[in-house]
Amino acid sequence: YSVVWFVQGNGFHVIDFNEYQIRKGRMFLVNPNQINNWSYADNCEGYTLMFAKSLASQLGIEFLKPYIDVEKQDTSLLQLVFENLIRDCKLDNDDLQHKIMTSIQYFYSLIADKVHDEAFTSKNTAIFRQFKELILTNDFKIQSMDKYADTLHISTAVLNIICQNLSGISAKQLLLDLKLTEAKRLLLYSRLNINEISFQLGFEDSSYFARIFKKKALLSPSLFQKKYRKQPGKSCKHPL
Incomplete structure (x- = not known):
């Protein structure tokens, strides 16, 4: 931290x-x-x-x-x-x-x-943190929201309420945001190709991964990588 x-x-x-x-x-x-x-x-x-x-x-x-x-x-x-x-x-x-x-x-x-905002409670924050850790440590597979909720011993509805209160977005959108942020990092700083990144992040269909990525980043994974990846002797632009 x-x-x-x-x-x-x-x-x-x-x-x-x-x-x-x-x-x-x-x-x-x-x-x-x-x-x-x-x-x-x-x-x-x-x-x-x-x-x-x-x-x-x-x-x-x-x-x-x-x-x-x-x-x-x-x-x-x-x-x-x-x-x-x-x-x-x-x-x-x-x-x-x-x-x-x-x-x-x-x-x-x-x-x-x-x-923390007015919706904060220590219990909800702990659940929120555990959910993010499950997303970030469970590479190679994206679980359903029901599975994540079961692991956290809460209902899917409660998981969505906690995510909405503490992040302003649904549990599914939070999952995609975290996965796509990690995808950007791997595109810029790893030697993995796009199919390997898609698989590592749990997307079974690389074309679905590419569509979701483009919708969020406004660029395809390959164009994002080409535009922002640091080249020898050049500074790296910030991909905003």
């Missing part, structure tokens, strides 16, 4: 091929397995915090929004938390791990209301 907070500056941050503007006070929240890169001005200043998935699970941390805008009255307290983390990381004593964990937990408590 990573947190990047800009206290000043401007530019753009791309998360899972979606572009967001960098501005003063904006804090970006990136979950594991998300693709992200930056383009920002030289005058940017701020803080970066990274921590392991195991710690996030232990503390119940899950980012459901790509960014939040920190209000002016909250800036001083959050800066103090980050400065304390920087100071603690330089220490070498038996309490270091406990101090850092406590500081991260306190930091998350300060932003939790902004990260």
